[in-house]
Amino acid sequence: MATAKGKKEKKLIDRSFFFDRKDSTATLIYVYISLIIMSIISAYPIYYIFLSSITPGDKIMPDPFSLWPENATIQNYIEAFRTKPILLWMFNSLIVSLISTLVAVICALLAGYGLSRYRFPMRWPLMILLLVTQMFPAPMILLPLYILMGKLGLMNHLMALTVPYVATSIPFTTWLVKGFFDTIPRSLEESAYIDGAGVLTTFFRVVMPLVQPAIAVSAIFTFLGFWSEYIVARVVIMSEKFYTLPLGLMLFRGEHNTKWGQYSAVALVTTIPVLIIFTMLSKQIVGNLTLGSLKD
Amino acid sequence: MATVATTVKKSTTQKYKLVKGIVPSARWYEPVGFLSLAYLAILLVILLPILFSFMLSVYDVRNSNIRMILNRIGINIFALPFAFPDLFKGLDNYLKLIQDKDFIGTFIRSIIWTGVNVFFHVSIGIWLATLLNRKLLGKSIFYVLLILPWAIPQYIAATTWKGMFNAQFGIVPAIFEAIGVHDTLRFAFGLQDISCIANPYLNFAACILVNIWLGFPFMMMIALGGLQTISSDYYEAAEIDGASGWQKFNYITLPLLMPIMVPAIILGTVWTFNMVNIIYIFADAGRVSEEAHILVTKMYVDGLQYFRYSYASAIGVFIFIILTLFAVLYMKATVKED
Numbered sequence: 001m002a003t004a005k006g007k008k009e010k011k012l013i014d015r016s017f018f019f020d021r022k023d024s025t026a027t028l029i030y031v032y033i034s035l036i037i038m039s040i041i042s043a044y045p046i047y048y049i050f051l052s053s054i055t056p057g058d059k060i061m062p063d064p065f066s067l068w069p070e071n072a073t074i075q076n077y078i079e080a081f082r083t084k085p086i087l088l089w090m091f092n093s094l095i096v097s098l099i100s101t102l103v104a105v106i107c108a109l110l111a112g113y114g115l116s117r118y119r120f121p122m123r124w125p126l127m128i129l130l131l132v133t134q135m136f137p138a139p140m141i142l143l144p145l146y147i148l149m150g151k152l153g154l155m156n157h158l159m160a161l162t163v164p165y166v167a168t169s170i171p172f173t174t175w176l177v178k179g180f181f182d183t184i185p186r187s188l189e190e191s192a193y194i195d196g197a198g199v200l201t202t203f204f205r206v207v208m209p210l211v212q213p214a215i216a217v218s219a220i221f222t223f224l225g226f227w228s229e230y231i232v233a234r235v236v237i238m239s240e241k242f243y244t245l246p247l248g249l250m251l252f253r254g255e256h257n258t259k260w261g262q263y264s265a266v267a268l269v270t271t272i273p274v275l276i277i278f279t280m281l282s283k284q285i286v287g288n289l290t291l292g293s294l295k296d
Numbered sequence: 297m298a299t300v301a302t303t304v305k306k307s308t309t310q311k312y313k314l315v316k317g318i319v320p321s322a323r324w325y326e327p328v329g330f331l332s333l334a335y336l337a338i339l340l341v342i343l344l345p346i347l348f349s350f351m352l353s354v355y356d357v358r359n360s361n362i363r364m365i366l367n368r369i370g371i372n373i374f375a376l377p378f379a380f381p382d383l384f385k386g387l388d389n390y391l392k393l394i395q396d397k398d399f400i401g402t403f404i405r406s407i408i409w410t411g412v413n414v415f416f417h418v419s420i421g422i423w424l425a426t427l428l429n430r431k432l433l434g435k436s437i438f439y440v441l442l443i444l445p446w447a448i449p450q451y452i453a454a455t456t457w458k459g460m461f462n463a464q465f466g467i468v469p470a471i472f473e474a475i476g477v478h479d480t481l482r483f484a485f486g487l488q489d490i491s492c493i494a495n496p497y498l499n500f501a502a503c504i505l506v507n508i509w510l511g512f513p514f515m516m517m518i519a520l521g522g523l524q525t526i527s528s529d530y531y532e533a534a535e536i537d538g539a540s541g542w543q544k545f546n547y548i549t550l551p552l553l554m555p556i557m558v559p560a561i562i563l564g565t566v567w568t569f570n571m572v573n574i575i576y577i578f579a580d581a582g583r584v585s586e587e588a589h590i591l592v593t594k595m596y597v598d599g600l601q602y603f604r605y606s607y608a609s610a611i612g613v614f615i616f617i618i619l620t621l622f623a624v625l626y627m628k629a630t631v632k633e634d
Contacts, residue, residue, distance in 0.1 A: 018431070018432070018433040019430070019431050019432060019433065020430045020431045020432075022535075023430060031427050031430070031432065034423075034424075034427055035424075035427055035428070035438045035442075038420075038424060038442060039438055039441035039442055041509070042441050042442050042443075042444050042445050042509075042513075043441045043444050044467075045445075045448070045453065045456045045457060045460065045509075046444060046448065048456060048459070048460060048467070049452070049456055052459070103337075106333070107333045107334035107337055108334060110329075110330045110331070110333055110334060111330060111331050111333065111334030111335065113330055114326075114327045114329075114330025114331045115331070117317060117318055118315060118316065118317050118322065118326065118327035118330070119315070119316040119317075120315045120316070120324070120327050126331070126335065129338070130338075132620075133338065133342050133343075133346075134563070134566055134567075135566055135616055135619045135620055135623065136342075136346055136570075136612070136615075136616050137569075137570040137572075137591075137592045137595060137612055137615050137616070138570060138572070139572070139592065139595050139596045139599055139600065139608065139612060140345075140346060140349045140595070140609065140612035140613075140615075140616070141341070141342055141345045141346060141349075142599075142600065143345075143349060143352070143599045143600065143605060143608060143609060143612070144344075144345035144346075144348040144349055144352070144373065145341065145345055146599075146600060147362065147366070147373070147605065148371060148373065150366075151366045151370070151371050152371060163341055164341070166337060166341065167337065167338075167341035167342050167345075168342075170334055170337055170338060170342075171338065171342070174334055186318050189318050190318055190319070193318065193319045199317075199322075199326055227449070228449030228450065228451065228452070230450075230451040230573065230577070231572050231573060231576065231596070235600045235601075246449070246451050249451070249452070250451070250455075250577075253455055258459075260459065263455070264456075267452045267455070267456070270449070270452070271448055271449060271452055274447060274448070274449060275444065275447045275448065278443075278446070278447035279440050279443055279444075279447055282443055282446070282447070282517060
């Protein structure tokens with residue numbers, strides 16, 4: 001009896017190292033089964049891309065229930081990079097995304113700081129405006145821009161993409177960044193002012209270093225959005241040499257002759273870095289999203 | 297009102313002090329300087345285009361006359377009413393939209409699309425968050441795996457899922473076959489095989505499934521953040537009173553979580569309603585059949601592929617009205633509850 005009881009206690013202590021004490025075994029089984037099923041559903045499509053990319057042959061899709069295809073090959077990767085200018089498309093995407101991010105984040109930083117630190121008439125209407133712009137479907141902004149770009153001869157120019165990109169991302173990024181600034185105590189700025197620093201000096205020398213990580217997070221987040229943007233690029237860019245990566249990727253997916261293996265190879269190459277960066281940053285973004293929307 | 301009163305009072309005592317910064321000596325041009333860049337951009341590339349869209353929606357501008365119009369008025373697009381007063385059509389585009397035989401269907405599909413998607417996003421999200429919100433071996437692995445659908449670029453997700461729905465090789469029909477509903481579905485829709493492309497209804501259903509898959513991680517993360525703010529004291533008190541797990545969820549978790557979820561739900565609804573990507577990419581490069589359209593994809597295809605500018609703008613204005621109504625009513629309903 002005594003030993004059995006001792007054993008049980010010991011077991012309990014071991015368990016509580018990994019789990020909540022109040023969770024019964026039945027609860028834990030339920031939790032694990034649910035999480036495992038949902039994780040498989042979440043992750044399987046990415047595994048499927050990987051599976052397709054190493055399956056030999058163009059038009060053959062992998063057997064969905066096999067974990068590893070017969071005679072796996074990296075031929076698809078070689079073939080895809082050989083036949084299409086994927087590196088050029090990557091470069092195009094990179095340039096457009098970088099410039100758009102830079103402009104959007106600079107605008108958002110300044111405006112976010114202004115909204116966070118100053119009280120002035122029209123402050124609320126201006127903040128609400130940021131949210132109202134989210135109510136408009138993107139094509140509604142795109143349509144006039146499309147007409148104007150056509151008139152100005154900007155169609156089919158890589159840099160023309162930056163205009164709609166910046167336009168659609170500024171309100172949300174500003175909202176996000178304002179949330180970051182709200183979390184920083186004002187006392188540091190106050191003491192900087194007392195020491196005789198001007199507004200701009202304080203902004204660049206005191207505030208900026210403090211929010212640097214947050215800026216990096218929102219910049220990368222914005223960047224990833226541009227990096228995988230398809231709908232706008234599709235109507236602005238026509239010639240293949242100006243294609244961004246998403247447009248180029250869709251080329252592999254013809255109507256009758258989807259080059260499934262090559263498509264998957266490129267898709268995987270473009271997705272993996274995004275996945276890694278995104279999962280690393282996601283926690284911080286969401287923390288600030290909720291903060292930003294709840295606080296004044 | 298109170299704020300107005302205090303500002304007025306201050307402005308009389310402090311000589312026109314409307315702007316308050318961190319230091320009392322803040323000048324009016326400081327916030328103006330900070331805000332001007334972003335709001336200038338918003339004005340130029342969001343508000344003016346939207347204004348022009350509103351204008352387009354009451355005129356008759358289409359592919360056949362756009363060149364002539366632009367040649368006459370140049371880039372000063374707001375000269376349209378003066379240069380072409382005869383193109384003014386009033387509410388004709390809206391009437392045409394409402395009288396379109398597919399309009400009711402498209403509208404209902406948009407509502408279903410948004411409702412079903414947001415419902416499952418929120419409920420799956422909260423469910424998973426409650427599962428994850430405990431001490432658990434391997435929690436961070438589950439967390440990373442569950443976040444993947446949000447991280448993957450949408451166009452890649454849509455294309456990959458389309459492959460997975462493929463009738464011959466895809467895993468989804470194979471699973472249907474394995475659990476024995478394949479023939480039932482086939483019979484119900486009168487199809488040779490379960491191909492999501494062959495039947496617009498199945499196509500639409502497949503799009504909803506894909507979008508649910510895409511959207512639940514976002515809600516899960518918001519809910520997880522919210523759950524961590526709920527003090528464990530409530531649960532301990534409830535346990536002492538002998539509350540069951542469901543009661544705890546229903547009377548503690550949900551009411552305390554909802555205020556945090558409301559902004560996310562509104563944002564999620566708006567984003568889902570305005571989501572072009574999935575339906576558009578799922579139908580081969582824009583050949584969306586009429587029975588699979590929602591309002592925003594219809595607008596995108598009409599405006600940017602068929603160049604029916606005015607008609608598409610009318611759809612856009614319609615969407616904006618619907619969404620604003622929704623946001624205002626939803627805010628009112630949730631505020632009333634408190």
